[in-house]
Amino acid sequence: MTTPIDRPALVRRLRAAGCVYAEDEADLLLDSADSPAALADLVARRIAGEPLEHVLGWAEFCGLRVAVDPGVFVPRGRTALLVAAAAAVTGPAPAVVDLCCGSGATTLALARRLAPRWLAATDIDPAAVACARRNLVGLDVPVFTGDLFAPLPPHWRGRLDLVVANAPYVPTEAVALLPPEARLHEAPVALDGGADGLAVLRRVAAGAGEWLAPGGHLVVEAAESQVEALCAALTAAGLVPGVRHDEDLEATAVTARRPA
Structure with a gap:
């Protein structure tokens, strides 16, 4: 996504919200959003505590990308x-x-x-x-x-x-x-x-x-x-x-x- 979002600032916001892997999460969120507005929505959901996999709509498991809907158990x-x-x-x-x-x-x-x-x-x-x-x-x-x-x-x-x-x-x-x-x-x-x-x-x-x-x-x-x-x-x-x-x-x- 082409966006004016400041990645270091995004990382700081995620880390302040308790995201241990803030750098990785920032990259995934940036890659998943197709507009600044969409990114803002994803970040807000993540900072509010929603699981990253539910925010992204998928999880990685055994080398596969698996869709994960809201409320569904996230594969560990x-x-x-x-x-x-x-x-x-x-x-x-x-x-x-x-x-x-x-x-x-x-x-x-x-x-x-x-x-x-x-x-x-x-x-x-x-x-x-x-x-x-x-x-x-x-x-x-x-x-x-x-x-x-x-x-x-x-x-x-x-x-x-x-x-x-x-x-x-x-x-x-x-x-x-x-x-x-x-x-x-x-x-x-x-x-x-x-x-x-x-x-x-x-x-x-x-x-x-x-x-x-x-x-x-x-x-x-x-x-x-x-x-x-x-x-x-x-x-x-x-x-x-x-x-x-x-x-x-x-x-x-x-x-x-x-x-x-």
């Missing part, structure tokens, strides 16, 4: 570990379902990385479903509205090679401690994991064995402090758990195999 960089863990345990041309798909970022990354023979996604939030459908247009990937496995076609039971779920895992009392960008601008259903953060993940674990094919895998994201309890729930559900950590991403992925 740490979830790249979930994608890597899924790719590591899954064979060629798998049948895959992504639960709690949000914007469809993980679904999109798996479509590129795994070349599934079929792939679908679900989310309980209609706004997230609409966003995911937009991101997955042209890929012949159905996105179902509903709670976890409930909206899937019944004849898929026992036929899935891979189920992934970036389900909410923040304990209810900790939601209030999240950065304002998350707790004020993302759907609570995408954040709140119940009393200990594992309410949704326990239901995923309980249902996975019914939907996975023998030898199939479940891969989920969790906090490191939740691993012991989650692995116990997976074992109780008849699955064989494993754990992967990535210190650089500050991420934990838990895998679980349905015995053959």
Whole structure:
């Protein structure tokens, strides 16, 4: 954009508003605006605390540009570990379902990385479903509205090679401690994991064995402090758990195999 905006002044305004990566954000905002008026609107939204990804309308995830609508969960960089863990345990041309798909970022990354023979996604939030459908247009990937496995076609039971779920895992009392960008601008259903953060993940674990094919895998994201309890729930559900950590991403992925 050709604009008289003073970039150093913009950086100072963003930094004063608490933007840690003010220089990078300034460049992204400048690139996204097609007029000084548009830039002023974007900057005002960002300074007011709206997530940068919602202001821009997209987020970078696993090297892909993913559309993110207002109110929809913003894909986190740490979830790249979930994608890597899924790719590591899954064979060629798998049948895959992504639960709690949000914007469809993980679904999109798996479509590129795994070349599934079929792939679908679900989310309980209609706004997230609409966003995911937009991101997955042209890929012949159905996105179902509903709670976890409930909206899937019944004849898929026992036929899935891979189920992934970036389900909410923040304990209810900790939601209030999240950065304002998350707790004020993302759907609570995408954040709140119940009393200990594992309410949704326990239901995923309980249902996975019914939907996975023998030898199939479940891969989920969790906090490191939740691993012991989650692995116990997976074992109780008849699955064989494993754990992967990535210190650089500050991420934990838990895998679980349905015995053959």
